[in-house]
Amino acid sequence: MPKPDESPDSGTEKKGITDSVLFSLIGYRLKRVYMQIQPLAQRVLAENDLRVVSFSCLSIITDNPGIVQSELADALQMERSNLVVIIDELEERGLITRKKIPTDRRRYALTATLRGRHLRDRAAAKVRTAEDEVLGWLDEDDRDRLLTILGRLERRTAR
Amino acid sequence: MPKPDESPDSGTEKKGITDSVLFSLIGYRLKRVYMQIQPLAQRVLAENDLRVVSFSCLSIITDNPGIVQSELADALQMERSNLVVIIDELEERGLITRKKIPTDRRRYALTATLRGRHLRDRAAAKVRTAEDEVLGWLDEDDRDRLLTILGRLERRTAR
DNA sequence: TATTGTTATACTCTATAACTATA
DNA sequence: TATAGTTATAGAGTATAACAATA
DSSP states (O other), X not given: OOOOSOOSSOSOOSSSOOOHHHXXXXXXXXXXXXXXXXXHHHHHHHTTTOOHHHHHHHHHHHHSTTBOHHHHHHHTTXXXXXXXXXXXXXXXXXXXXXXXXXXXXTOEEEEEOHHHHHHHHHHHHHHXXXXXXXHTTSOHHHHHHHHHHHHHHHSOXXX | OOOOSOOSSOSOOXXXXXOHHHHTOHHHHHHHHHHHHHHHHHXXXXXXXXXXXXXXXXXXXXXXXXXXXXXXXXXXXXXXXXXXXXXXXXXXXXXXXXXXXXXXXXXXXXXXXXXXXXXXXXXHHXXXXXXXXXXXXXXXXXXXXXXXXXXXXXXXXXX
């Protein structure tokens, strides 16, 4: 059963270099594709003075008004200590607000402002377009399949 | 046409938190899956005193005897300056050898030793097993589909 | 006691610039 | 003049430990 034609032996193949063993590891493959997309996203987000991580924060805050920092850190799988400066900046720029929660004065409710929500929407559209530079090579079926399969892999986060 | 049943609205969903906009961006999704796999690979490689990057180097050198550092840097898409200490360590541990190339004395031919090749093989097997902790949720078809689709996305590196 | 936000700090990764020896 | 390997260094990104306020 001869495979259609697909990749002859393996990946890279710039000047006869092979990475056939690495090529069979998904971690390696995922990273390579991610590293193709990441700089594109970075570039378009920078046009709005956003980094990938601050855009992610703004996006989740937009979709979850009233979320607190430890929940946000949890959602983005990062340390809450590293969130502080990011949240500070988003607040200073008037993209989000921090509001005391009366019932638990340790926590602050984070909410996106109108400006923040609009910026999020514009930025998200730009990132989507940027991603298409890479994704463009896929037809609709492949795109759906990829997202579905990634979804199955993401299921177990807590383990 | 109602989709089978799949993900209700979006991702995370730990405590009502939604990331529906981010969820539609593949960069975000790829990173999340990669970040699930990476620590597992890191852990098993550490058992052999290897980091992900040093394992990658050892693996490519094993498969490409005589490769030189700048080619290796190119294959792994990293700066050649950052390769130096890694190559140094692999050589000190007797996993690879550096040999002057008579025709161009600026370059050194890198070749894996027998020990290096064996370590690579053992380590690769471990990583494969570790990845299965995540990949296990996929059937064979999905696994093939994922690798095929990633292959299509990787095609354009030079652009 | 435990948790939230915070600060300070360390550690890893990656990027850049400059040097040397060769070509 | 350009390239391979090297060095040193700077900058992100991430992780850890400890603290004050609050629960």
